[in-house]
Amino acid sequence: MSTEQSGGMNDNDRSITGFVMISHAVVHTYELSIPILMVIWLAEFGVGTAILGTAVAVGYGLFGIGALPAGVLVDRFGSRELVLVCLAGMGGSFLLLSIAQGVWSITLALCVWGIAASIYHPAGLSLISTGVEQRGTGFAYHGMAGNFGIAFGPLITAVLLLFFDWRVVTTLLVVPSVIAIAYAITASFDEKAAVRADGGTDTDDPDPDDGSPTSLSGFVADSRALFTFGFTIAILVVMMNGLFYRGTLTFLPDVLSDFLPDVADQLQLFDPDSPMAEEFDPASYLYAGLLMVGMAGQYVGGKLTDRIPTETGLIAIFGSLAVVAVLFVPAAEAGMTSLLLVSAVLGFLLFSLQPMYQATIAEYSPPGDRGLSYGYTYLGTFGIGAAGAAIAGYLLELTTVMGTFVGLAVFPALGAVLAVVLYRYGTRRV
Structure with missing residues (x-):
């Protein structure tokens, strides 16, 4: 009896689900911590809401624009490696933010964040669809983790700002990506387990001329x-x-x-x-x-x-x-x-x-x-x-x-x- 029939997640399902949950939470932790930091940047750098809003819009825009090419890369190289690139890039972007000297350097750091973060959703959702036999349960936990990041990312940022300067806070916010990368490196899972369980195969590389x-x-x-x-x-x-x-x-x-x-x-x-x-x-x-x-x-x-x-x-x-x-x-x-x-x-x-x-x-x-x-x-x-x-x-x-x-x-x-x-x-x- 398959796990789909028996109603339980197997070890591979749980490993993938844990990986995408922590990664999804980290993505949205960063995304919604930015508006909290903007309150400080408006005062510290003496810029108006129009200029800073445009700078942030560029980074947020790349978060979405990169989704289409990221989807193509996922099909070529697999999900795990690309999620690792995503996590490393987001962590690096917040290190750049910690040394920002003005609106231009903030824009550069947020561009790095947007490009890195854009990889996640195509890669994470693809990984669930091809590797998790209990797909519905996997998607449910994945969504809950994203909501956790959305809700608690700003809260964690606000609390840290009580005790530390914003540059220290952005440096500390690198820690979630480090934890997620450490989990990914130690986690063991088969990205195509659900495909094979459904009778498919992943042994052949995609033909670049097959119309896919x-x-x-x-x-x-x-x-x-x-x-x-x-x-x-x-x-x-x-x-x-x-x-x-x-x-x-x-x-x-x-x-x-x-x-x-x-x-x-x-x-x-x-x-x-x-x-x-x-x-x-x-x-x-x-x-x-x-x-x-x-x-x-x-x-x-x-x-x-x-x-x-x-x-x-x-x-x-x-x-x-x-x-x-x-x-x-x-x-x-x-x-x-x-x-x-x-x-x-x-x-x-x-x-x-x-x-x-x-x-x-x-x-x-x-x-x-x-x-x-x-x-x-x-x-x-x-x-x-x-x-x-x-x-x-x-x-x-x-x-x-x-x-x-x-x-x-x-x-x-x-x-x-x-x-x-x-x-x-x-x-x-x-």
Whole structure:
């Protein structure tokens, strides 16, 4: 009886799952620690939100743009080695950040991070699909680990900043990648175990002329076949999510600080003249809490994909996000209780979108091109979506915080409209 039938993960499954879980958590730990550090960079380097937002958008953009070539490299060289390159590159980028002297060196370090991080999702998801026989369980644990990094990365960064200078903190943040690399080197697993268990073979190298996505002609042909009307609209939906996600989260710690009272001073948590009092920023902890609520959003959104048409879920969530974006500043100004409530709702809705659009992509793409379809998905979410950071930065300089949130509300509003179009005119392929 196979592990799929018996319902248990074998040793190979567990080894791969452990590897991708720690790697996925590290990727998102770095990704969401950057907005916390931006609050300090804005003050230390005397740059505006537009300039710093553009610099960060370049790094975040490479995080998505690199997904397509990374997918091709995974097919050529395997996942383990490329994930190791990813982890080493991300650790090295934070070492570069620790010696940054201005916005240009920050941009360079974040470019290194973006290129390295872009390797992970194609490599990690491919490794689960080819090596883990209990794929569903593997994907579930993989997603949970990513959520852990998303929620606790900013929290860990904020806590470290209480005790250390930001340059020391970025150096300490190299440690997670070192731990992940050490685990990968000692872990033993078969990348193709699930393929062989399903009756496939991995003994032959891919033929560069066989029309597969590993050749340029195959990539172009598969891409043309993939982009039906329904899939194109689905990718546009993904882009709207990415633009709002990155635009909202990038400057949120800095924005939240405008609405929060000086809790440390009121409660006399620290000596007013101590370094900890100077570094304590309650906005960073509210931001981390918002991301933790997002874990519940991921769970609920995933459950809903099995119960309602994903297009209906997208319409409801995008529409709700547009309303929350418009109401965010008035609610934040109304008092602490309403600020906490609107922040929790924002985090819940923002992350409930992810399983919904991931399931939608699956429904509008053929199984044989699923890897390529998710390559385009990450290009839209992290690549094009990275422009949201620059857009938010410019809006904050040109208008008020209220104007910025109203401007960003355009993206979920368009997402809801596109989801309606998809519901009415799209043709599913599974």
